[in-house]
Amino acid sequence: MCISQSNKLFRLKPIVFKIALVFLLSITINRDHIPSNSPSVAQTPQSPRLSLETMRFDGNLSFDNIQHASKDFGNRYHLMPTAVLYPKSISNIAQIIKHVFNLGLTSHLTVAARGHGHSLEGQALAPDGVVIDMESYKSPVMTFHTGEKHPYMDVSAGELWINILHESLKRDLTPKSWTDYLHLTVGGTLSNAGISGQAFRHGPQINNVYRLQVVTGRGDVVTCSDEQNADLFNAALGGLGQFGIITEARIALEPAPTKVKWIRALYSDFTTFTNDQERLISHSRGAFDYLEGFVVINRTGLLNNWRSSFNPRDPVQAEQFTSDGRILFCLELAKYFNLEGVGEIELEVDSLLTELSYIRSTLFLSEVSYVDFLDRVHMSEMKLCENDMWDVPHPWLNLLVPRRSIHSFAEEVFHNIVKDTSNGPILIYPVNKSRWKNGTSLVTPDENVFYLVALLSSAMPYSVGRDGLDAILARNRRIVKFVGDSNLGIKQYLPHYTTTQEWRAHFGDKWEVFLRRKMAYDPLAILAPGQRIFPRANAFVRH
Structure with missing residues (x-):
């Protein structure tokens, strides 16, 4: 069906659309309720590999040495595909999907696109299906x-x-x-x-x-x-x-700029910290180009850890600063510039910093190239790889917290659930929803200003303590339960749910639009099975 035909679904009368939705749900979400011995149902299982082996590509459809496509950065799910496609053209991708689509409801096959394999909960996996290695397909020239x-x-x-x-x-x-x-x-x-x-x-x-x-x-x-x-x-x-x-x-x-003024400063009071963050993102002109923050839990010698890449504004006071076991909050800022404007940038940064209420002795600054700033996390990755600490489970939890709820969230999560341990960075920073595109599939809180809170934990292999996978997952479940029970209007980013009820709650009033689009563009639920939103409609065919 061409796209113009697909779009006719959006012009159906309401009653027809509701019937179509019921059908979509019946072959996906509620398929287990159809008795296998029903006279109106026939089961015709197909051999996924046999079906795929008859195909011909200018790319490569591999059935061997595909273990790498069975896991991701989260390193918690290991689900083997039937095959991995290394496409050389867009037609290869279209061909494999059209092949699976034409098999209809008799096929178990699904298709997942895999980029750099950085998903967290198996979202880019296709158990017993086809994983498309998207890094293999690249335009000859940008x-x-x-x-x-x-x-x-x-x-x-x-x-x-x-x-x-x-x-x-x-x-x-x-x-x-x-x-x-x-x-x-x-x-x-x-x-x-x-x-x-x-x-x-x-x-x-x-x-x-x-x-x-x-x-x-x-x-x-x-x-x-x-x-x-x-x-x-x-x-x-x-x-x-x-x-x-x-x-x-x-x-x-x-x-593009060439240089970056990179700044960090600490706060001991959460309200002061968030007030300053929100003040900075409200600047219409002359603001910083980058703003993030992170929570500092049970860290000693923090300022000494920064000395390799940052310089204190006041070295004497910085030397005397101690955290005293407090939970602290770090504001991280960046201002982009070119060398010919360095004098003006110095004055602008100083003027913006005078408006803020950070702990004065904890102001640290650095000047780096634009590339080094943007690629800063990769530098940390290489260090972790050297110590065999990168390829470990990453039970990350990312949340979008509305402004009205951020203080209640912080009190329970930062000062209670995670107060005794932290196995990775905890990011926290606000954004302006009014500057975001409307109408996309992305789900955000119903408030103009909301915070991204990212708990980026790494689990220590074989550990049964607080830094082990089970303990971190239990902590994440406590946070998710608190969020659900407290009605704080919080949404997951990079969401992961296991039931249709949870996905409905996540999408809220966007759920019907999401369903309608699914029916138009992927009616057999072939794509992205690892998201676990729509089970593959593969078991039954009506006569």
């Missing part, structure tokens, strides 16, 4: 359009953001919005949102893309934007891979 009022670049969705950074800088340009970690694929971050410290100014990465090319769950290759196939465009952005595999993207660019 295409730049620099003479426009709004410059942009066209890239394949399997390209890493770090490569995009280096290529765009050759033209003195840069994407506007980033993630903290750049060794991720374009398609992967756009399927979620892509949030970091630039989001308060430019919105997430899904705000800064002009056009997509998507292969739907029917195998159709569709170009979409706000002007063309807008519903699919908005569905795919933040759509968790449910409506199509993003294969190409047009990324917004802006003039």
Whole structure:
């Protein structure tokens, strides 16, 4: 079915649409309630491998040495696919999806796009299905359009953001919005949102893309934007891979700086900390270019740890500072500049800092290149790899907390649930929802200002203590239960749920739109099975 035919679903009369929704749910969510011996139902199991072995590609469909596609960065789920596709063209991706779609309800096969394998809960896995290695598909050349009022670049969705950074800088340009970690694929971050410290100014990465090319769950290759196939465009952005595999993207660019003033300062009072953060993101002009924060729990010698890359504004006072076992909150800021504007930037930064109420002895500053600042997490990754501490379970929990709830959340979580231990950074920073694109699949709290809170724990192998996987997962469950019981309006980012009821609650009033889009673009629930939103409609065929 072509995309124009699919869109007819959105013009159905209400009663017809409701019947269609009931059908979709009956073949996915409620399929286990259909008796296997029903005379109106026939089961015709297919051999996934036999079906796939008959296909021919200019790429490579591999059935061997595919163990790497059975796990991800979260390192908790290990689910083997039947095959891994290494595509050389978009037609390879469309071909495999159309093949599975044409098998209909008799097939068990599902398809998942895998970028750099950085999902946390098995979202990019396809147990007994086909994993598409998106890093194998890359456009021969990144295409730049620099003479426009709004410059942009066209890239394949399997390209890493770090490569995009280096290529765009050759033209003195840069994407506007980033993630903290750049060794991720374009398609992967756009399927979620892509949030970091630039989001308060430019919105997430899904705000800064002009056009997509998507292969739907029917195998159709569709170009979409706000002007063309807008519903699919908005569905795919933040759509968790449910409506199509993003294969190409047009990324917004802006003039690139060369240097960064990088600043950190500590707070002991949470209200003062959040007031300053919110004041900074409300600046319409002359603000910082990046703003994040993190919670410091049970850390001694913190300022000494910074000395390798930061310098204290007041060395004497910094030497005398002690945390006294307190929970502290660190404000992290960055101001971008070019060398010819360094004097003006110094004055601007000093003026902005005078408005803030941090502990004066804890102000630390650094000056680094733009590339080194953006790629800072990769530097930490390499150090952890050297100590065999990167390939461990990462039971991360990411939450979007509305402003009205942040103090209640902090009191219970920071001062109670995690007060005695922290096995990784805890990020916390606000964003302005008014600057974010409406209509995408991304779910956020119903408030103009909300906070990203990311508990980025690493579990120590074989540990049965507080730093072990079981203890961290138990702590995460306590936080999720508190969030659910307290009615704080909090949403998960990079969400992970196991029941339809939980997914309904997550999407709220967006659930019906999400279902309608699923029926239009992936009616057999072939795509992104690892998200566990829609079970594959594979067991029964009606005569």
